[in-house]
Amino acid sequence: MTPAQLSRTVLHTVRRAVEDDELCVVVPERVKVRTPPRAGCGDYATNVALLLARGGGERDALVIAEVLRRRLVRTPGIARVEVAAPGFLNITLDAHSHAQLVRAVRSAGPRYGHGEALAGVSVPLGDSDEVRAALVGHVVRGLVDASGGVVIAGRGPVVRASPVSGVELLRSLGPDAARWALLRPAGHDLPDLDPSRLLSQREDNPLFRVQYAHARIRALMRNATQLHITPEPQPESGAYDHPAEIGLLGLLGDHPRVIEAAARHRAPDQLARHLVGVADAFLRFHDLFHDGCPVLPSHQHKPSAVHRSRLALADATGAVLAGGLRLLGISAPEHL
Template sequence: MTPEELAAAVRTVLTQAVADGSLSLPEDEVPQPRVERPRSRDHGDWSTNVAMQLAKKARTTPRALAELLAGRLADVAGVARVEVAGPGFLNIRLDAASAGVLARTIVEAGSAYGRNETLASQHVNLEYVSANPTGPVHLGGARWAAVGDSLARVLAACGATVTREYYFNDHGAQIDRFAESLLACARGQEIPEDGYGGSYVGEIAAQVVRAEVAEGRPDPATLPDGEAAEVFRSRGVALMFESIKAELHAFRSDFDVFFHEDSLHTSGAVDRAIGRLRERGVIEDRDGATWLRTTDFGDDKDRVLIKSNGQPAYFAADVAYYLDKRARGADCCIFLLGADHHGYVGRMMAMCAAYGDEAGTNMQILIGQMVNLVRNGQPVRMSKRAGTIVTLEDLVEAVGVDAARYALARSSMDSMIDIDLDLLASSSSDNPVYYVQYAHARTRSVARNAAEHGVSREAGFDPAALGTRADADLLGVLAQYPATVVQAASLREQHRVARYLESLAAAYHAWYGATRVTPRGQDPVDSGHVARLWLNDAVTQVLANGLELLGVSAPERM
């Protein structure tokens, strides 16, 4: 019996009590109860506080209601015993067969186990990374890539239609400085003081020159300044962006949409957005400029959209971009931003409300903290290629894609993290990605060993044979996976999947040491061996499913 099935059984008992008059409560107020693992397994397999939640509405005491429910729940098939504890907790113990059937359920469900339709009606536009196309992806961008892609996978696992989007900042002064840096490098001159350094600038500049010459055009470095800068701007930015996309693809972080900021200004999207807001009566013209009255919606001051010189403010692109996302069908627009964007939250949420949308529902902003790399106990501060920053490329070169993705995705976005490169490169149980991947590899080794000893799932399945405490503990952790996926999606917290996998790996390693899947010596294969092979393979499946949500491989051998 899964926790979802048990929760449904508790609700059925409540509904029946209402129907026969034992419980004084309107039928439409019967909730969907929550069942959870008790902190101590001595208290049972599952626990619910539904009696404490409903007692006041039902005009009774929590303990009296719990006693009423306990007697009826004890008659539910698969329930071995129900105890009332404390002020009104219901502690439920399942019989071995009812608990054990979960192993077959998982194996037969395969990759579908844990997937659900809780977000089936939602179209989510998830934007992340969105680094300026003026250099390699830095370490902060690497974190957004790992977190964003993992969150997209989790949301999709809950039935949402997810659009992964990268906002290409190709409009503004930073592009001019990048072009000037490329030109200076190509001419052998010193990089401007506010320009971009690092060996990658020379690499891109050389690629621009080679490409132009190969197409029969003159070396752009020999052109007059204005013409040369334009060549390096158009071609250099395109080459840099292709390099960024290649880095992200190698990191298993691909996007459905690469949206160009410049298109908002060239397509008239900014004017259309201002027109829509003007229709809603939230635009004000004063001091020769066009303002959005964001103070009407909780912002600390109104925001300029069109400056008095007629040029759009940066916020004008944000206003147009959000409207464009909504026009493309997004019910929920999620933005993953760095800590340096914390000050933008108020104006962005006010802008959402100005359109008549619900801030926090139609627009959600997740702020992430930075990442520090440590090697030999010392901070890693400089990239070999980028110069002043550490990049995604540096991290992957040091520890590989699996370890990098897992390390970046296993912590809450709003916490600053230190990544120990020595630990991530080690084959140690202290290395979390190794610990989880090793658990998966161990399940496959157990399965191969079982086959060699004649233990096969084809021999049938007796769930009652999974009757030891170790079996029950492992089954209990497996049962929590679907709820973990739902919670990770609803809270936008992908790290919950990683932490769950670590708890499952721990439970599996403990189970491995306490039970046997193969017989000893010349002992015959019995139903317990077969049932534990089913349980072993169920762990294989859940570890693989969870690692897939994090974009991390599930190795067969290590």
């Protein structure tokens, strides 16, 4: 189950509760679900009960949340729903829903997250001669298009100007690092243009980690092809129940929302930081299982359902990294 599908499920649950006279509230047009800010709070959380109880206080929100909890927990694909004060619903999906998400990402490939979230929405954006503002504007146009919105005339992006010209940036950093340097910081922050940090192939360089994670995934997929192993999420295998896997799945599921938010707020830095989070989560996932149950089996072992499931998760992660880097105009290397 993808976040978009879960959002529709929660909205449908609200509507049915109103139709059955169990709730007396105005049904919203849409419901948002988000990845919880900390572990142990389910796969997704929603504040819909708080919004429905607006003006009624915490007690009403908790009552509404409990009504929705009882209904949601009976929904196929949802394993557990918990109510947390002052009225949040923390939703845990079952293994079949996780497998469905992996299949959805792999099916869409690098275009996963593109959609119609901003259909009918006009995003004002103007041109600029300053190199950083011009680059941000160009990337935002692509993000808006990927989200189904339309760019209309407006002022250029408000960002702190680059202290050096575009030509100098390309000469000292190359295209990938130059773009990353200008796009990753929030618009109000001054970009770090130090080549020793931006071109470093070490773990303290976020761009390196993102590109390395993608290259590592592509190497896994090449090795899997040589071993005749087909990636396929198999929920009965016991995969996708470790916190490292669940955390990575949550970030993949959040990718469409991040693209929409980056487009709506004209802030490609949100996408850049999200990609760092995805890469770091993948590297933790990969390193954690390297000794116990690696993504690929050693030569003396036969591939199991767990291997195929984790390989599919790695492949889905590669699609998200490739698609996100493409939206930023940065290469996703096959080798590094």
